[in-house]
Amino acid sequence: MIDQLPAIMVLAPMFGALMIGLFGQKDHRVCFPIVFTSLIISLGAAIGCANLVTKDGTIDYFMAGWEEPLGIGIQLRIDHLNALVIVLIGVATTLVSFFSIRRVGALDTEKTPHFYILYLLLCTGLYGITITADAFNLFVLVEITSLTSYGLIAMGSSRRGTHAAINYVLMGTIGASFYLLGVGYLYLKTGTLNMHDIQAILQANEEVRNSNAVIIAFLFILMGIWIKMAFFPLHGWLPNAYSYCPSSTACLLAPLMTKISVYVMIRVMISIFGLEWIFIHLGWSHLVVILAVIAIVAGSVLALAQREIKKMLCYLIVAEVGYMVGGAWLSDSNMWGLSGAMYHVLSDALMTLCLFFVAGIWSKCIDAKEIDDLEGVFKKMPITSACFILGALAMIGVPPTSGFFSKFYLIRGGIEGGHWEYVAALLFSSLVNAVLFFRIFEIAFFGKNPPEGHGHDEEHHDDHEDLHPVLEHEVSWRVTIPLIVTAVLIVLLGLFNGPVVEFIREAFPPTSEIVSARP
Amino acid sequence: MSEFFEQTIQPHFNFWIYVILMMLGLWAVIAKKNMIKKLIGLSIFQTAIILFYVSIGVKEDATIPILDHHGPEHHEVVHENGEHIEDAETSAHPEEVHEKKGDHSHGDDHGHDDHATDPDTMANPLPHVLMLTAIVVGVATLGVALAICQMLFKEFGTLEEDEILAELKDSASDD
Incomplete structure (x- = not known):
């Protein structure tokens, strides 16, 4: 049973989707239990796998026992790089499924089973992308996630x-x-x-490794992944797609899709081409870091220009993708940049999840889509707002949230790698985030025009009216519990940053190889 | 000019075609205003990649890659007018086996088994298999895209992108 955990993790959501297709159409009430069961099974399998990786190291799983190189090519591999990512996917998808109960009810109920089918297939794709060890399967799984997310985004009204x-x-x-x-x-x-076969062949055969075809291959793969992760000049699809889709879809896609693409890039760099070849033979590090700097600055500035909450968050995602790409390419000798990028994948996913949860709740409960609509929201929705503050502080990078530590590792990598422009861009972006979020805090705490002249009775009356729909929401534990859990996880991930980063760093090749090969 | 053709274009003919097709598709996706034309461009783009993969698997004088597990006692090879005629069990495409045999000038029964396991005489099946999956993915993408186009048409009454953008701009300024 334990041997089969990697397959169970991927297949449980898929079977869940099939079950909903069979039974969910007749009775919509069975949908959520099926979704929840299959996601919990996946989460359990993911945690089990991560636990095995901590004990025994890398797990190789050959689908149906067909071993390489004669096999049918479906190999799953879980190592220190992706063990935490699968747990993250499990946690995030389970939390969002709670959040989606009410949201789906608000949508056209006829579509409820369809929504959940797409939701579960998306989870299958995400797990598959993360643990596959086959370059072509990766393409298929990326397309599974993309096709389902097209559908989910188009489902909005x-x-x-x-x-x-x-x-x-x-x-x-x-x-x-x-x-x-x-x-x-x-x-x-x-x-x-x-x-891993590709990497072995590339390392063994210098002629192949240095051929133009391999460089072109790397370029094409990189471009493809960059489009998928919305790296700055290629980000055009992201802001509108994530801000105009239903809230639960945004909560699912925004934290996971771009981050998983970043993980794919790091996976391709480490497991296919090898860091030494990329950083020393190609030497594109400076170019990519400059692109990342442009992405960070442009994303931050564009975020500053937005009035809609979700759009602002979307542009912040664009900036954060710049952090991670830049971090992964810093090529500092101790690989703090790469560790920081990988740690930021986890921490940024949680921060984005938290902020999108709050944005979804606000747009649903008090119909606040723009920043100006948030007047006095803190008084009305204390729990939601507290979680928003936590997420925002993590975005800005205030200790002890995880955002602080990911920036710490990234900046350390930037300094050791001598990429001062990257360090400057990170600090600039933190400042912009501070300006952005404190603007929201100000409006939300005090309002634009503090109502001081009103009589006591009148004020009380206003509060009561506003409070009514809000209270209804705040006691809805299905929504607040995922939010609070996310907020707690942000802090926990920050507090346990040391062990997490040490765990991730075991996936990297020994640093001496890279250092010694350095000119 | 003819030298250029012979040295650069002719040996990589498939690859030139695939690059041209791909660029045509990409141009259509970027430059065309009509959504359906964009999708046609997208299809051409994806098909070009299929051509590329299939070209990888090609070998000269190679046949379909089907392993022949029949023992020699199942062979019924009959000489008739100097040609082999085999029953359908032995090979799905007798003609190709004949051509191949002719090339390697094997005339006897034993030559058949050797051919069946010799990788040089078979086209590489893997790219074809991969492309079956990629075709399915492409069809699925096109299906989803057409469905979304239908939604667009219901909501905007047009599939021209500039008209859609203009309408979106109008509705934004109304808010």
């Missing part, structure tokens, strides 16, 4: 959402096709699709 969805389809498909093309070139040169 907004016209802009539909337009954003078609743009996302076009961009996303081109990105995936680029990735596929890159894999084709790699296959042409190495004759295998298994990531």
Whole structure:
């Protein structure tokens, strides 16, 4: 049973989706129990796998026992790099499923089973992307997640959402096709699709490693992944797609999709091409870090220009993607940048989840879509607002939240790697985040025009009216519990940053290899 | 010019075609205003990649890769007018086996088994298998995209992107 955990993790949501297809159409009430059961099974399997990785190291799982190289090519591998990512996916998807109960009820109920089917297939894809060890399977799984997210985004009632969805389809498909093309070139040169076989062949054969085809392959793969993760000049699809879709969809996609793409980039860099080849042979580190700096600055400035809460958060995601890409490419000799990027994948996913939860609750309960609508929201919704403050502080990077420590590792990497422009961009972005969020705090605490002249009775009356729908919401534990759990996880991840980063760093090749190969 | 053709284009003919097709598709996705035309471009783009993969698997004088597990006692090879005629069990495509045999000038029964396991005489099946999956993915993408286009048309009454954008701008300024 324990041997089969990796397969169970991927397949449980898929079977859940099939079950909903069979039974959910007739009775919508069975949908959520099925969703919840399959997600909990996946989460349990993910935690079990992570636990095994801590004890025994890397797990290799061959689907149906077909071992490489003669096998059918479905190999799953869980190592120190992705063990925490699968736990993150499990936690995030389970929390969002709670959040989605009420939201789906508010939507057209006829679509409820459809929503949950897409939701579970998306989870299957995310788990699969994270643990696959095969370059082509990665493409298929990326397309599974993308196709389901196109559907989820288009399910919203907004016209802009539909337009954003078609743009996302076009961009996303081109990105995936680029990735596929890159894999084709790699296959042409190495004759295998298994990531670790490719790496072994590239390391053994210098002629292949330095051929133009492999460089082109790397470029295509990188471009494809960059489009998927909305790296700055290629981010066009993201803001509209994530701000005009239903709230529960945004909560699911915004924290996970871009972060998982960043993980895929790091996985491709470490497990296919090898850091030494990328940083020393190609030497593109400076170029990519400069691109990342542009992404960070542009994302922050664009976020500052937004009036809508969700759009602002979307542009912050664009900036955060810049953090992670830049961090991964810092090429400092102790690899603090890469560790920071990987740690930031976890911490940023939680922060984004927290902020999107709050944005979803606000837009639903008090119909606040723009920053100015938030007047006096702190008094009305204390728990939600407290969690928002925590998420915002993490975004700004205030200890002891996880955001502080990820920035700490990234800046350490930037200094050791000599990329001062990256350090400056990070600090600038933190400042912009501080300005952004303190503007919201101010409006939310004091309002634009503090109502001081009103009589006591009148004020009380106003409060009562406002309070009514809000109280109804605040006691809805299905919504507040996931939010509070997320907020607590942000702090916990921050407090336990040391062990987490040490755990991640075990996945990297020994630093001496990279240092000694340095010119 | 003819030298250029012979040295650069002819040996990589498939690859030139795939690059041209891909660029055509990409251009259509970027430059065309009509959503359906964009999707046609997207399809061309994806099909070009399929051409690329299939080109990888091609070998000259190679046949379909089906392992022949029949023992020699199941072979019924009959000489008729100097040609082999085999029953359908032995090979799905007798003609190709014949051509291949002719190339390697094997005329006897034993030559058949050797051919069946010799990888040089078979096309590489893996890219084809991969492309079956990629075709399915492409069809699924196109299906989703067309469905979204239908929604767009219901909501905007048009599929021209500039008209949609103009309408979105109008509705934004109304708010």
